[in-house]
Amino acid sequence: MDKLTRNLAIGLVVLMIFVPIGLIASGTAYGEWESNELKDKIGYVPQGFEELADLWHAPMKDYNIPNGPSFEDSEPVASAGYILSAVIGMIVGGGFLYFIGKKVAKD
């Protein structure tokens, strides 16, 4: 591995460790409200929204361990779940592309 790749990888590991900083922001991004939040805003849950919103149940919803506590309920557990999510996301995504990249590469 060349120096640049190694240093970028080290930078990523550092980011991964500090990722729980991202949990401090407690609000919901614009247009990403849950159905109860949407109801609070407009007074009803749109019919199509209701049918689609629960289409998929992600195993690690909100980058947490399955059924894990929210950051407000347990900062250490939620932080650990968040770091674990970063590890999984980075290894699965990066690993997949590394494997495919090496496989299709022409040299």
Place this chain on the structure above:
Amino acid sequence: MHIPDGYLGPHTYIAFWLIMIPIWYHTGTKLTAELKSRQAPLLALAAAFSFVIMMFNVPIPGGSTGHAVGGGIIAIVIGPWASLIAISVTLVLQALIFGDGGITAIATNCFNMGVVVSFVAYYTYKLISGNSAITSSTRIIAAAIAGWISMTLASLCAGFELGIQPILEHTAEGVPLYMPYPLSVTVPAMVLEHALAFSILEAVITAIIFAYIQRTDTSVFYGEKSEMEMN
């Protein structure tokens, strides 16, 4: 900018699947033909980087939050095609495993954050850089502007896609079925919070990493092949 399930009606999300499938296919063919073994680690790092950088949520006044995407620097380093693939892989994982962004909306989100961010960033960077030396500080500014414009335009796309829902999808009485807010609300909301906050964060990240790579090994930059061939 991760549109969840339920905000886009079928007209919109199916249209984006129909747009994205050929784009992914074309990109796959292109990368299969061009990718060098040496680029695989950078492709992997790019996906990992975009995944982790999107986890750094930043609060803004008014209670909303957002984050950088990392697509600006990724597109400049590995090129827009590889960048759209790296970001797409990240977005698929985010939707499937972590429930961030909808399943139906995967193609739409990949269009906004993968295609729009990557291509706008790359070509903005190339346009502003012009013939300047690869080590020139003009290119750091070009990278920053590329980061800012690419995110802001992506947010405009997302705002537009959300805002057309009340027009496209409503009951016979006119009640919205999906995203209830009109364009006059969604576009300013999305664009302003990005232009004034998240896109600036993206610009700073793009510039810092660009400057670092520029000082370390300019041969990795996409399109700067002369030194790479020697390895």
